[in-house]
Amino acid sequence: MAANKEDVKLLAMVESPFVGRVDIALNLKGIQYKYEVENLKNKSELLLKSNPVYKKVPVLVHNEKSISESLVILEYIDETWTQNPILPSDPYKRALARFWSKFIDDKVIDAARKALYSHDEKEREKGAEEIDEALHLLENELKDKFFGGEEIGIVDITAVIIAYWLPIIQEAFGEKLFTSDKFPKLYNWSQDFNNHPIVKEHLPPRETLMIYYKGHYERHIASK
Template identity: 60%
Template sequence: MASEHGEEVKVLGKWSSPFSNRVVLSLKLKGVAYKYSEEDFANKSDDLLKYNPIHKKVPVLIHKGNPLPESLVIVEYIDDTWTNNPLLPQDPYERALARFWSKTLDDKILPALWNACWSDEKGRDKAVEEALEALKILQEALKDKRFFGGETIGLVDIAANFIGYWVAILQEIAGLELLTIEKFPKLYKWSQEFVNHPVIKESLPPRDKLFAFFKASASK
């Protein structure tokens, strides 16, 4: 299956990874056909070692034979290459803000939530406090918009896919209440809008499969 530009698009990914999922969401929102290759980290493929020899991590996008790692870099590349259904605003200031929030998600917000869900009892209170503070910051950035991208899903929404979908599963396994309608009504409403968007809904990994995967990881 080829892309609309007539060149093959291939994604090396991991079904349970929110970072791989960002690439899938972006391609689906653009209507770009692609081949998907599932990676086994215990037995990394020749393609992964060839196309991402430095980090040996997913996702990797291969377009016209050129490999590109790092999910946020890939999403911007997809947006620049296929210009329909833009994921970044046209206004330079708004574009810069979208990049800022995407980077803040990866550098600050996602790690805080991940740590809260996986921390041991000793460090849990502090980790939960940091996670709640991170969600508060994100909710303030959303303001009263439907999506971070306004009326349509954009770069920041895709970057926040972990918040929209993965967090509900992880907090249930950990027995925590982080993102709830009571604590963060606007952000919770956004998460429901996000996961129920027709394109997003069909492109997220199955909830029961993801729950079982992380439940098994938690019990190790």
């Protein structure tokens, strides 16, 4: 990674896809930083001080200034360190990238939570329909190797939850929301993204996530 005298910390949790976004962006930029794992059941004073509103990770602490919420952090990273840009320079394309990044958070993640975690069967079915529709829209939007063209951009980084986390979570829950048969373009994109040298190096071990989300599933079943 490039030399960097600045003080950069990422308050993190290995299992979080939102942390994964920031981790990938920092490494694509070649930024040196400290990865500080937080225990959300026993939050550090630094986390509570750095993110007093939501009290959750990720938080980027740059020269003692803290930034919260993964999409906000991604834009901050791109504006602060201009090498290897993850947002387009063209204002219209920039706006589109912001739109699809927000779409992933507002539509895909919300629908996945509903489909996987709801105790109401009709609500789960509704969530499955919503994520199916959302993924089809993304499938149609994907025109190149990556959403960012030939290079990884902010939409690809935002969608790491689809590329890497969702296949693991759906397996842990015994569901099939994202498959290569239904979404061939998205599936091929996910393989290219996950196998990108920098991305691959900074994704959490599959086994770690599987254990974590199987625990989620067991608690979900026990709470019915």
